Amino acid sequence: MDQENNHSSRQIFTVSQLTQNIKSLLEKSFSMVWISGEISNLRIPSSGHSYFTLKDETAQIPSVMFRGQLRQLRFKLEDGLNVVGLGRISVYEPRGIYQIILEYVEPKGAGALQLAFEQTKRKLYEEGLFDEVRKKPLPFLPNTVCVITSPTGAAIQDILNIISRRFSTLCIKVLPVRVQGSDAPREIVAALELANQKIAPDVIILARGGGSIEDLAAFNSESVARAIYASDIPIVSAIGHETDFTISDFVSDVRAPTPSAAAELVTPVKADLLSRCLELRQRCYQSMSQILSTYEDRLDRLLRSVVHPIKKVEAFQQRIDELIGRLERSNSGLIRDRHAKLNEIHFRLKNCAPSSRLQMIRSQVEILSFRLLKANEKFTLFLQDRIGGLNAKLHALNPKAVLERGYSITRRLPDLAVVMDASEVQSGQALEILLAKGKIKAKSE
Amino acid sequence: MSKLSFEKALERLESIVQEMESGELSLENALKKFEEGVKLSQLCTQKLNETEKKITILMEQSDGTVVEKPFSETDQDEIDG
Numbered sequence: 001m002d003q004e005n006n007h008s009s010r011q012i013f014t015v016s017q018l019t020q021n022i023k024s025l026l027e028k029s030f031s032m033v034w035i036s037g038e039i040s041n042l043r044i045p046s047s048g049h050s051y052f053t054l055k056d057e058t059a060q061i062p063s064v065m066f067r068g069q070l071r072q073l074r075f076k077l078e079d080g081l082n083v084v085g086l087g088r089i090s091v092y093e094p095r096g097i098y099q100i101i102l103e104y105v106e107p108k109g110a111g112a113l114q115l116a117f118e119q120t121k122r123k124l125y126e127e128g129l130f131d132e133v134r135k136k137p138l139p140f141l142p143n144t145v146c147v148i149t150s151p152t153g154a155a156i157q158d159i160l161n162i163i164s165r166r167f168s169t170l171c172i173k174v175l176p177v178r179v180q181g182s183d184a185p186r187e188i189v190a191a192l193e194l195a196n197q198k199i200a201p202d203v204i205i206l207a208r209g210g211g212s213i214e215d216l217a218a219f220n221s222e223s224v225a226r227a228i229y230a231s232d233i234p235i236v237s238a239i240g241h242e243t244d245f246t247i248s249d250f251v252s253d254v255r256a257p258t259p260s261a262a263a264e265l266v267t268p269v270k271a272d273l274l275s276r277c278l279e280l281r282q283r284c285y286q287s288m289s290q291i292l293s294t295y296e297d298r299l300d301r302l303l304r305s306v307v308h309p310i311k312k313v314e315a316f317q318q319r320i321d322e323l324i325g326r327l328e329r330s331n332s333g334l335i336r337d338r339h340a341k342l343n344e345i346h347f348r349l350k351n352c353a354p355s356s357r358l359q360m361i362r363s364q365v366e367i368l369s370f371r372l373l374k375a376n377e378k379f380t381l382f383l384q385d386r387i388g389g390l391n392a393k394l395h396a397l398n399p400k401a402v403l404e405r406g407y408s409i410t411r412r413l414p415d416l417a418v419v420m421d422a423s424e425v426q427s428g429q430a431l432e433i434l435l436a437k438g439k440i441k442a443k444s445e
Numbered sequence: 446m447s448k449l450s451f452e453k454a455l456e457r458l459e460s461i462v463q464e465m466e467s468g469e470l471s472l473e474n475a476l477k478k479f480e481e482g483v484k485l486s487q488l489c490t491q492k493l494n495e496t497e498k499k500i501t502i503l504m505e506q507s508d509g510t511v512v513e514k515p516f517s518e519t520d521q522d523e524i525d526g
Binding site: 139140141143151160164168169170171172173174175176190194198199270273274276277278280281283284285287288290291292294295 | 450451452455458459461462465466468470472475476479482483486487489490492493494496497498499500501502503504505511513516
């Protein structure tokens, strides 16, 4: 009994039962709550649902946002994003965890649109949709202008006014679109494509009057940005007021601060162009007549400088006469000069004549002959003295003179060698003895 | 010459006038330039006047065709209606 009571009082849950109880408790108590936290561990698998954790400094809750709700957001979930969300607590029985299933999320602080704007802007910037090098120049004078805007707004009126004031005969084609609301992006994209494919204007104005960031949302949409980028025709954007910058402005070839300014950028002032043409034509005529009168003057001058041939001949005759006169005058002077020169040369030549030179040589010869004669006499006397001296000496040395003083000379026969030593003579030797007068033949004993 | 855009024609006209005003052209060349300049100025004026004022509104039908109508106050209600 006790046991039974005990058993009946002791309530035992199965895991499923307990989980079921917790689930109904939690889901009833927290069926719709606002929660704020920071997104982390965001995963979006191919199912398109998003799974992440919402956390603050001390706690965290697993969070889910299903594909359908996710698509409603105007911005993209990101790790680190602080959000405020509306959701319900749910228990995921297979894993025994509780989580919050979010229906709606908005960025904390800045609005969702502002965040979406920043996100799209960064993405497209990184893709190069804002690159200046890709921007097309506006035509100088368009024939056809396409205006994509609301047909009822102030923008279209401003544009038409400005264009008709500046260039009244321009062809304007209006492509009406909704400029706000969920259909706006699609209509704007379609209009841009239509303009490119079928209308082919020279330039497109994409315009909208001022409004809040919500009102301008279509011009911040990625699809409109991509359609602008894809356009082959130059696009001037004029969205909102001067201080509003939309993604469309960044992608467009030229951004105008207002619709009126866009119309001014696109349209030159016809009157200015006409007067410029007129001015250029007048300058053409003026400079042509200037050129002609310059040539006329030159022709005049040339005509004046042409003279009759006879006059020319006469002038030449006169010149010849003058030259002959000068020639003669200069000739007589020349002859005088030559004469003086000749006289001088003649004088110098006479001085050098052979006759005068001969005379000079002759006198020189006489002087030299006289000096030669004198020298000769002197030399003869000198030689005679010398010869006298030598004769006396010679006489003294003559052997005959010795013999005359009684000496004799003995010579051996037959070789006539003078005998100076008696030992040289053997007995029987034939000798010749020379005396002052005659000689004696003898034989030694 | 008539194939020139207005901008090109105007540029050419300006350079011709400058050449003629420089006074460095032979008479024959100057006459040629003068003739071309006058023609260009006529062409420019003609191009400025040849466009005719026309403001239309284009509506793409559901079958893809485009209907073009003069733009007027009455049309403006259609889109809001």
